[in-house]
Amino acid sequence: xRCFVFVLFAxxxxxxxxxxEISIGKKVILHSDRIGEDRxxxxxxxxxxxxxxxxxxxxLDSAEHFHTVTGVVKSLSDYGLMPKxxxxxxxxxxxxxxxxxxxxxxxxxxxxxxxxxxxxxxxxTDNFLNFIRTELIPYIDKLYxxxxxxTLIGHSNGGTLALYSMFNxxxxxxxxxxxxxxxxxxxxxxxxxxxxxxxxxxxxxxxxISVGGExxxxxxxxxxxxxxxxxxxxxxxxxxxxHYPSRGHMSAILPALSEGLEYLFSHLNFSISPEVAKYAEVxxxxxxxxxxxxxxxxxxxxxxNSYVDFAExxxxxxxxxxxxxxxQMLVQDYPELxxxxxxxxxxxxxxGQAKEAVASFDKAIALAKAEKLGEQVLDALxxxxxxxxxxxxx
Numbered sequence: 001x002r003c004f005v006f007v008l009f010a011x012x013x014x015x016x017x018x019x020x021e022i023s024i025g026k027k028v029i030l031h032s033d034r035i036g037e038d039r040x041x042x043x044x045x046x047x048x049x050x051x052x053x054x055x056x057x058x059x060l061d062s063a064e065h066f067h068t069v070t071g072v073v074k075s076l077s078d079y080g081l082m083p084k085x086x087x088x089x090x091x092x093x094x095x096x097x098x099x100x101x102x103x104x105x106x107x108x109x110x111x112x113x114x115x116x117x118x119x120x121x122x123x124x125t126d127n128f129l130n131f132i133r134t135e136l137i138p139y140i141d142k143l144y145x146x147x148x149x150x151t152l153i154g155h156s157n158g159g160t161l162a163l164y165s166m167f168n169x170x171x172x173x174x175x176x177x178x179x180x181x182x183x184x185x186x187x188x189x190x191x192x193x194x195x196x197x198x199x200x201x202x203x204x205x206x207x208x209i210s211v212g213g214e215x216x217x218x219x220x221x222x223x224x225x226x227x228x229x230x231x232x233x234x235x236x237x238x239x240x241x242x243h244y245p246s247r248g249h250m251s252a253i254l255p256a257l258s259e260g261l262e263y264l265f266s267h268l269n270f271s272i273s274p275e276v277a278k279y280a281e282v283x284x285x286x287x288x289x290x291x292x293x294x295x296x297x298x299x300x301x302x303x304x305n306s307y308v309d310f311a312e313x314x315x316x317x318x319x320x321x322x323x324x325x326x327x328q329m330l331v332q333d334y335p336e337l338x339x340x341x342x343x344x345x346x347x348x349x350x351x352g353q354a355k356e357a358v359a360s361f362d363k364a365i366a367l368a369k370a371e372k373l374g375e376q377v378l379d380a381l382x383x384x385x386x387x388x389x390x391x392x393x394x
Contacts, residue, residue: 024070025087030139034131035093041136042089044070045144046077049336055085055265056140057151058132058173060099060158062089065253069153072257080305082265085151088140090132097121098128099154099161100182104189111182125164133172148298151175151264155253157182159209163225166207167193174296175264176207179256180218180249190225198232204295206267207239208260212252219243268292270306277313282326285310301333304340311347320351331360338367342381345388354392361385 025044032039042062048054059069066089076082096115102123107113115122140146152173154162159181166176209226211218226241240263244252270288289302307330314323327344334340345360365381 025066030136032131032135034127034135037093039093039131039136040091042066042087042091043140044073044087044089046074046084046086048084051145052084053145053147055083055149055151056144056146057085057087057153057261058136059087059089060152060154060161061092061095063091065089065153065155068254069257072254072261076258076261076265080309081262083268083303085265086140086144086146088136090136094119094121095157097124099125099157101125101160101164101189104192125161126168128161129165129169129172133169147300149174149296149300151177151261153177153179153257153260154181155179156249163193163209166205167196170202170205174203174205176205176209177256177260177264178207178209179253179260180211180214181209181222190228194225194228194232197229197234197237202234202236203297204236205238206264207237208242208256208263209239210242210244210252210256210260212243212247212249213245214249214252218249268300268303270302270310272310272313277310278317278319280310281322282307282310282329285326286329302329304330304334304337307333307340308343311343315347315350320347323347324351324353336367338364338371338373338381341367342384345384349384349388349391354388357388358385358392361388 025042028041028043029038030041031037040062042059044066045054057069057073059065066087069089070087073082073085073087077084096119100115100119100122102125103112103116107116137150150173152162152165152175154160154177156179159178162173162176162178163181165172209222211222213219222241226239229239242256242259244255247255270285276284285302285306289300289306293300307326311323311326311330314320314326324344324347327340327347331340331344341360341364345357345364348354348357348360361381361384365378365385368377368381
């Protein structure tokens with residue numbers, strides 16, 4: 001019996017584990033004087049340096065989409081397909097009131113008649129957007145180092161609000177991801193909104209609009225809207241339309257998020273063609289982001305990945321001296337980032353600058369310890385440093 005108890009105890013001990021919580025964000029309650037209610041706000045921030053600025057994605061219906069959006073954002077950021085971005089989710093309280101535009105005149109569609117009878121308080125979109133403008137955005141910008149570059153994501157009625165915001169308060173967001181919106185809301189609203197595009201100077205904006213295979217007027221109504229927009233298209237507004245005919249109203253969300261976010265942030269990347277890799281210097285990178293900063297209206301420092309990818313492309317063309325200069329600019333812009341010094345060390349080693357590479361790896365190791373990076377990272381950096389030291393001795 002004692003042997004049996006010992007065996008049970010041994011088996012139980014072998015399978016015990018220490019549990020810890022995994023968190024991807026937090027929820028705060030922000031009271032809105034503008035709307036007169038408490039608003040639950042979901043916040044996700046990626047790993048970043050204390051003063052590293054983040055792009056901000058505002059998400060409607062956060063309780064339904066927060067986990068999906070944050071997962072896509074993290075993946076795209078990790079793969080270098082979009083910059084580091086935080087997600088601010090606004091939990092639903094009253095969708096018809098906050099998301100659906102005010103009906104112009106009498107209801108013109110069956111859906112508008114249903115909304116007017118079911119939710120007579122609908123159409124307070126301007127009040128909701130003013131809550132975002134005067135209360136939510138200042139709250140986020142005060143607590144986090146953010147760029148004045150904001151993206152709005154909305155699905156279905158939330159997508160309708162995204163379009164409404166683009167037409168009526170164009171300075172509030174720079175990017176819009178509208179998935180399966182009621183883009184046709186009604187012909188009267190379509191005409192009125194499209195007319196607002198003509199002859200008006202707008203900030204640089206991008207729109208990704210998508211529909212699934214939902215039938216009805218999701219597809220045809222959105223095409224009518226885009227056709228009307230094309231006739232009054234200002235130069236500072238660009239868009240892409242994507243149709244997912246094999247996906248439904250909900251299942252089209254995931255591909256739209258991935259493709260949409262990649263599209264909306266693609267202009268922030270530095271494009272590296274074979275010719276650029278073979279002939280261009282690092283000044284091409286800095287000039288690209290200087291011009292982009294003028295277009296966006298704020299200073300945008302070249303992202304780490306733009307320097308890294310360009311230096312690797314130069315090295316692949318056996319342009320090792322140019323790759324070193326690109327990596328030195330990376331270190332100049334990100335002096336406290338261990339990864340930047342590691343990249344410089346690698347490019348210096350390729351260029352036969354072993355002595356300089358040792359110094360770069362030493363700096364990377366010191367910063368990695370300060371950043372409290374894992375032992376595997378430190379071991380890898382130490383191996384790189386040893387390799388550089390051996391080449392220097394030769």
